[in-house]
Amino acid sequence: MSRRFVNQLSHGDSIDESYLVADKQLRANRQGNLYLQLELRDKTGSVGARLWNATEELARTFEPGDFLRVRGKTQIFQGSLQIILTHVDVLDRNRVEPEDFLPQGSQNVARLMARLREILLAMHNPHLRALVECFLIDEEFVRKFTSAPAGIKNHHAYQGGLLEHVVTILDVADRILGLYPEVDRDLLLTGIFLHDVGKIEELSYDRAFAYTDEGQLVGHLVMGVEILAERVRATRDLTGEPFPPELLLRLKHMIVSHHGAYEFGSPKLPMTLEAIALHYLDNLDAKLHAFGREIRDDPSRDSTWTPFQQSIGRRLYKGTPAAATSDLEADS
Known part of the structure; x- marks a missing residue:
């Protein structure tokens, strides 16, 4: 079965897939319960992920650069797609295809x-x-x-x-x-x-x-x-x-x-x-x-704006979605 790449994910998808761990942080919520905040990556991009009720023992089993098999469900949170995880397994790096995980440029x-x-x-x-x-x-x-x-x-x-x-x-x-x-x-x-x-x-x-x-x-x-x-x-x-x-x-x-x-x-x-x-x-x-990447990779296909991006201090205007533009042209 072909894999689901990050750029193919959308809100509400059930996930059972392997990804590279680009970043890992073990945090505590307001009640003091631990959770894992991850950045998961493949060659098409990255997506944030959270595993609630995590343990220090689990966090020690993998590091950034390792590969995980994850299960969970996607959701849009504050304008960005993330995965709420229910299970993670560490994969043997010799059993994955490295070219699936490191992002590649489009130019030769x-x-x-x-x-x-x-x-x-x-x-x-x-x-x-x-x-x-x-x-x-x-x-x-x-x-x-x-x-x-x-x-x-x-x-x-x-x-x-x-x-x-x-x-x-x-x-x-x-x-x-x-x-x-x-x-x-x-x-x-x-x-x-x-x-x-x-x-x-x-x-x-x-x-x-x-x-x-x-x-x-x-x-x-x-x-x-x-x-x-x-x-x-x-x-x-x-x-x-x-x-x-x-x-x-x-x-x-x-x-x-x-x-x-x-x-x-x-x-x-x-x-x-x-x-x-x-x-x-x-x-x-x-x-x-x-x-250009923020506009191109925005998962909200029907929105004319990207979410607010803290790093650039603004939202970006994407324009009228192509489908809506086609409908307008057909009606004119």
């Missing part, structure tokens, strides 16, 4: 990598091109870069998401840079490529998406600067010259400032044209992707 990874190479290897600055080549000839780096998500929840949270995010920004920059001749094209393109490079080590993504210990303690901005500094030392072998200190300084600044504001984790504000451009291009792609 080989095609994305070909586009990334096309844009970056056409740069004219020999030092920046050599730097990029030092990354792209490293098979282990390429494996991680093409597998990593761009985030755990907020945007491009699927395998290959980091690559897709970077290539989208590169494509946008490639189309508009002719309008801004004062911006150093090669420097901006290299900064786009490297701005989130620390995420290949900040995140773990072999099973459930999570932060590594180093990712929690240091973060991808600092880790990105460290990775950059390591590769810069290797460019001398390709160019026969030391990497220009000014270029290195500007690239470091782009990495540490690309979040754009202190409250969003940037230790420095963007202070060069390329850093400012990077920040806004990065933010544009992240926001449009995240907002």
Whole structure:
């Protein structure tokens, strides 16, 4: 029997299915009774789940990254779909198909990598091109870069998401840079490529998406600067010259400032044209992707609005449902 994916669930469904545990919290209600709050995931998305009257013994039997067979029933609560669980069993991870559980991007990874190479290897600055080549000839780096998500929840949270995010920004920059001749094209393109490079080590993504210990303690901005500094030392072998200190300084600044504001984790504000451009291009792609996902994945098919989303501080207008639009057109 074919499995029921998360994006196929709707209000009132009876559930008997296997999912990956993306998050687990053991909580107590107002009466002091324990319950489990879970985030369950497959390749199509995630859904919240609760198991009432849980025990500490049960909670210790599995962790995020494990697989559960769950039974229960779906319901809409405060505008979001969730599963009220009645039973959970831990599954042997060797008896599941991993590709069913980690979210995948819709774009072809080989095609994305070909586009990334096309844009970056056409740069004219020999030092920046050599730097990029030092990354792209490293098979282990390429494996991680093409597998990593761009985030755990907020945007491009699927395998290959980091690559897709970077290539989208590169494509946008490639189309508009002719309008801004004062911006150093090669420097901006290299900064786009490297701005989130620390995420290949900040995140773990072999099973459930999570932060590594180093990712929690240091973060991808600092880790990105460290990775950059390591590769810069290797460019001398390709160019026969030391990497220009000014270029290195500007690239470091782009990495540490690309979040754009202190409250969003940037230790420095963007202070060069390329850093400012990077920040806004990065933010544009992240926001449009995240907002589009909220609209696309909203389980309330008949509503013209999404539920209020705390993370973005608003509801989003989805427009008139397609069926209703067709009825209106037929009546006109």
